[in-house]
Amino acid sequence: MKRAILLLLHLGKSYTEEIAAAATGLGLALVGLSSRPGAPEVLDGTRRHLADCVVTEETELRSGDVEKAVREFTDRGYRVEAVLASFEGYRLLMAEFNERLGARDSSEAALRLCLDKYELRRHLFAEGLSEVRVSPVVPGETPELDPSARWFVKPVRGASSFATFVLEDVADLADLPAIQEQMRADRRMKAIFMDRYDFLVEEYVEGPEFSFETVVLDGRVHHLCVHEKARVERLERTTLEGMSVSPPASIGRELVLEAADHVTRCLTALEERGLTAGTFHIEVKYWESRKRWEIIEINPRMGGSLINPSTRTVTGYSLLDLWTESLVLPDGERDAFCDRLTRASQVEALRTGAPTRATVFLSKYGEKGRTIDEIRFDPPTRPPRILRLHVAEGTELDASDRGICLMDALWDVAADDLGAETAFLDRHAAEHFHVRYR
Ligand SMILES: Nc1ncnc2c1ncn2[C@@H]1O[C@H](COP(=O)(O)OP(=O)(O)OP(=O)(O)O)[C@@H](O)[C@H]1O
Ligand SMILES: [Mg+2]
Structure with a gap:
């Protein structure tokens, strides 16, 4: 065999x-x-x-x-x-x-809890690990929301930022039945929703956003890499991440380490439910007015877009390699595996003040329902090291409220000059990325 x-x-x-x-x-x-x-x-x-x-x-x-x-x-x-x-x-x-x-994997029950954004929020709140108030959206009922807070609506099960938006007016909840129809009809996304089409409304966490690529083994939490979402775009019914930078550029290392420790505490609080192993992409925001970290979501999988190539550039390790290896790792090799993760960890490097490599990657999104006539990204200087075009001439974009990514591009950048590098690449991409629709 x-x-x-x-x-x-x-x-x-x-x-x-x-x-x-x-x-x-x-x-x-x-x-x-x-x-x-x-x-x-x-x-x-x-x-x-x-x-x-x-x-x-x-x-x-x-x-x-x-x-x-x-x-x-x-x-x-x-x-x-x-x-x-x-x-x-x-x-x-x-x-x-x-x-x-x-x-070697986490229990199905623990992962089910991570994948249910309403239950996860309630769990973290009950454990004293979140201050974000949350309510289910009940069809036909207007939720009673504290008018002094800002509120954010999203599906209990979601991905690709589908139908996630700031609730400016409760009357906007009237759009939900139409959005739910779209969710039911989206063949490609169907399995993601796991037959859940309900929504939640929770407090809006105002502040910068980051994500951790984290490998858990036998309950030991290893943060391999951290990215800042440097440009978050809000469109009519969706929220898109335009640019990611690793390590974070806008906050100091003390605050990054505070975030890492918060994520560790949240994962540890799920250990008794069976969250003991796996690769995770964890999104967090720093709630500026409250001076605290908040989990946005715990994805029990590797991050999408160019997160993995970026992580590999920064740490030398592919999350897919680590994830695959962790599943079948013999007991006797666990300590050596964990030592390797610690040595490779960018977060540990930030802790000890060791140098870390840096990357910037950005994504360009398209207009739903339109057909691409021409798409091009061919800058005369500073070409990206990795370029992925996801559509071509003639591609008809889905008429869906999820983020429809047209292109991802990644650059190696100078770690000691992240502010200037991100500003330059942002302009660079705006100038040289061309898309025309029919
Ligand atoms: N409570 C909140 N406060 C502020 N912003 C939020 C909140 N919840 C979600 N967001 C914003 O909306 C984005 C999408 O939400 P979330 O990550 O929960 O959904 P998603 O569909 O899984 O998205 P993606 O697949 O793009 O990660 C987040 O990355 C964040 O910018
Ligand atoms: Mg998300």
Whole structure:
């Protein structure tokens, strides 16, 4: 029998190439189970990186599919030792099967709590780790909101900043049924919502925003890297992150370390629920008027966009490698793994005053429902080291209120000159990024 990791792919996609390399590095085969993509050729590229692959008839994977696939792969000579899913919609499936297989992962219950923004807020509040007041949005009822506070609306289950907005007027809640219809109709996002279409309203945390890339192993919390969201754009019904900088540029290291410690306390408060392992992308804001850190969300997965290439540039480690390795790590190697994380950690470097590398990456978003006529990013100087265009001429953008990313670009920058670097790259991208619609 060949030892293997089972990758769950959504509509034929995951970070297959990178995860296959991680598995190979561990001496494991990577086998895949995918839901059926709209166009079969999507799988052509994917299959090349998989030792073996099963594709279901439906567009969304269910527990029974994973069970069947594990049996099928066993018949084909693979001993599946762990399951990995980069797609958040399959994170609970991943945990369910890792528990059955004895792989190192958090409990499904703990991850379910992280994925429910209403329950998570209530939990943190009850533990004294949040001061953000929250209410469910009940259809047909006008919530009683303290008029002296600012309020923010978002789905209890969400991603890609779908329908997240400042509530200027409670009358705006009348838009929610139409938004919920959109959520139900969005085929690609369906699995993310996990059949939850309800909303919450919570206090608006005014202040700068950051994210931590964090690896947890046996309850030990390792913050590998921290990014500042240097430009947060608010459109009509969505909130978009335009630029990320690592390490943070606008606050001092004391405050970054305070944030790291707050996140550690919040994760530790979830340990008894079974949050003991995994890779997390944790969003936090510094509530300036209250001089305190607040969790915005705990994503039980790697960050999207160019977070992983950025983390790799800064720390030398890919989160996908670490995540894959952690699932099947032998007991005897745990301490060495944790030592490696500590040595690589940018947050630890900030703690000790050691030098850290720095990156800036930015994303450009498109106008929903429109068709791209031309897209170009070809600056004459300072080209990005990594450039990913997600659309091409003729691409029709979904008519959805989620952030529709057209392009990501990453630069290595001087760590001691972050203010000037971010200002320059912001202008640089504004000047040289061109998109025209039909
Ligand atoms: N209580 C809040 N106060 C202030 N801003 C908030 C609050 N909740 C969310 N936001 C803003 O809205 C953005 C999106 O919210 P959130 O991260 O919860 O949703 P999401 O759909 O998971 O987004 P994404 O996938 O883009 O991370 C946050 O990154 C933050 O800028
Ligand atoms: Mg978020």
